[in-house]
């Protein structure tokens with residue numbers, strides 16, 4: 001163990017002994033996400049730096065406190081990227097926070113989510129044990145996949161020390177096309193195109209405009225542009241569009257109205273909720289700004305076959321995340337207990353009682 | 355018990371003895387919930403279920419059940435839970451690590467009768483299937499929609515999708531299209547207490563912990579999978595394959611790394627060494643160059659324009675990295691011929707040797723050369739031959755150790771040879787299993803790959819789903835006791851590894 005790891009392990013053991021919660025924090029860029037924060041801050045930024053990056057292995061191993069921007073710059077220098085295009089939500093975002101929050105950006109529907117790229121993890125559990133799961137190889141079925149389990153667990157199962165992530169080469173060519181159509185037609189179109197061998201890498205719909213990004217070999221992108229038609233955005237406008245979505249700096253995300261994220265089957269019909277909406281991920285992610293009560297938003301998401309997260313909102317007393325059915329809830333509680341028997345790691349950040 | 359082990363389930367400490375099971379009560383209760391065809395307990399009837407693809411381990415269970423519905427699965431599990439009997443799930447039995455090996459005092463639960471495709475949604479690109487559906491059948495059924503199910507294990511004509519989930523199966527095209535875990539959206543399963551759980555959903559994520567990831571590769575230890583929603587992929591318009599020959603295996607390994615370094619993700623990137631090409635050539639006549647020390651198969655798929663561009667880039671890299679010959683498939687028939695050899699590697703091994711033992715370690719690509727050289731040395735040490743075919747693109751090796759079980763001592767030598775390869779895989783920064791699972795076969799090597807705290811975590815994860823430890827006991831995760839025994843056998847220079855760890 002390094003000095004930092006040693007210090008943290010002791011801090012965890014003391015916290016466990018006295019049952020005082022720890023609040024694991026990277027850059028704080030996602031403090032808004034999930035349920036209210038509690039506990040003494042454990043500042044994860046003390047443990048930073050890329051441990052190894054071998055471009056030919058398509059793998060990077062990096063300490064969790066490393067700024068996400070620093071990691072992305074290192075990858076870019078080698079012509080590579082994080083395939084899941086994670087949102088930073090601020091200049092201080094860390095890799096650990098990115099993995100723990102489990103949020104993915106515009107490329108998610110075609111390239112995969114954070115969890116799809118997770119290969120390995122080293123963590124400190126709630127007993128202060130240093131544990132390593134997975135590795136730096138693409139395929140590994142030795143033991144349960146604890147590395148992927150960490151994605152989206154919001155620090156409730158352990159303090160991430162380092163992670164190994166699969167990376168992708170940057171696409172050779174990209175183009176962004178625009179089409180005018182209503183939401184219903186846009187969802188149908190996203191799904192139709194999704195079923196064809198087209199190099200679609202992102203889609204969005206808002207206020208009557210469908211935007212599609214193509215990424216891949218030069219020839220493939222050129223052929224797809226010719227086939228799909230639409231208006232091609234300039235490189236700069238295209239970058240601004242996808243960046244605005246990824247970082248939620250786009251106008252839609254401003255203002256005070258609660259922001260709901262509905263994750264539904266890509267073919268789901270209109271949410272029918274009051275308020276404005278923005279569609280991503282080939283129809284599978286629907287953002288809604290609505291004052292409607294949580295119960296009715298969640299009921300509607302469930303009817304559509306998905307779930308609803310109160311992504312940004314002043315009042316999280318309704319629960320940030322969709323309630324779990326009883327059988328799954330007990331599995332969650334037992335899992336939490338097995339990693340963190342004294343319930344000291346980010347308690348309540350994901351669900352009350354976890 | 356010390357404080358550290360106080361919260362561990364009993365099965366984490368030592369393997370539990372189930373020999374006192376009340377067999378009469380068990381059979382009586384099972385008979386009440388299953389139709390007669392779905393319950394076998396005569397040892398002759400149960401013979402076909404005594405082993406999976408790793409046939410050196412055989413065991414007849416107490417009973418075999420073949421439920422036809424999820425409700426029957428739940429009823430069976432409830433009974434086993436209340437009687438306290440181990441349950442081993444079985445798909446098609448093609449597993450190569452003994453994962454579906456029956457428990458002597460347990461019930462073998464076959465999902466073979468649950469083999470319906472329940473729904474295909476071409477617009478959403480999903481199919482809902484029962485666990486006993488064969489992998490290839492999904493692609494066949496959805497082909498009219500221009501879609502297919504991407505993960506393609508070589509066993510795809512036989513293996514079940516439930517078994518694929520349980521092993522997180524991979525295939526030749528996984529480098530580009532992902533493993534089973536990347537292509538499944540939702541699972542329904544039944545936990546040992548008979549409770550039905552839905553994990554994941556038809557959207558792209560689900561609230562809470564990623565239990566869907568946890569279920570993949572869990573080897574039937576957490577829940578019995580009863581329904582699966584798979585993601586379907588549009589069929590590429592066109593595919594072409596490059597066959598490159600090398601006069602040296604190390605050079606071939608370097609060329610693999612160079613292709614990836616050039617920013618190319620081939621649809622498939624496979625390697626075979628000379629003994630492997632020789633074995634398949636006499637069998638399928640794929641037209642492989644027999645004088646080459648190794649060949650690479652490198653595939654590109656996509657639109658015709660895209661493929662042309664990529665093939666050109668691939669060839670440039672292969673040639674500049676010492677390929678002595680580069681052939682591009684001229685038509686679909688030739689492409690299929692290139693692949694026919696690779697896909698026939700296992701049966702070809704079966705033709706040139708009475709028995710073979712397939713290993714599955716994964717190592718960083720850059721260590722391929724070292725591993726191949728070491729294996730050559732081991733062939734001499736253990737006086738056995740080994741042929742190498744592997745998923746080079748992701749560093750997943752399948753050395754096939756050739757032996758004859760009828761020659762006294764050969765099986766033992768083959769197992770030692772295999773163990774040496776697995777140990778080296780761990781030492782080279784890799785893993786003992788890339789896609790075949792730990793099962794019973796690699797259980798001792800788990801003691802090397804994971805320390806005691808990590809193995810305890812695995813038992814706790816299992817207990818979160820299966821507190822009594824009745825699902826597939828004795829597989830995948832070794833008990834503390836077993837590792838202590840294994841450690842004793844591997845005492846090095848009079849020193850017990852990790853003397854600080856308590857032994858049971």
Ligand SMILES: Cc1cc2nc3c(=O)[nH]c(=O)nc-3n(C[C@H](O)[C@H](O)[C@H](O)COP(=O)(O)OP(=O)(O)OC[C@H]3O[C@@H](n4cnc5c(N)ncnc54)[C@H](O)[C@@H]3O)c2cc1C
Pocket residue numbers: 406407442443444445446447448449450452453454465485506507508509512513514515516517518519520521522523524525526573574575577578579580700789790826
């Ligand atoms: C010639 C040959 C080639 C192969 N090639 C490949 C390859 O390229 N890639 C690859 O990944 N594998 C390969 N395999 C291994 C094997 O085919 C896979 O592991 C496959 O996924 C096993 O599926 P199955 O239905 O036969 O499962 P089984 O062997 O019946 O069972 C495997 C494991 O899954 C569990 N299980 C099965 N069904 C369920 C269920 N419904 N719920 C819970 N647990 C369940 C069992 O308990 C057991 O632990 C190959 C095997 C052979 C014989």
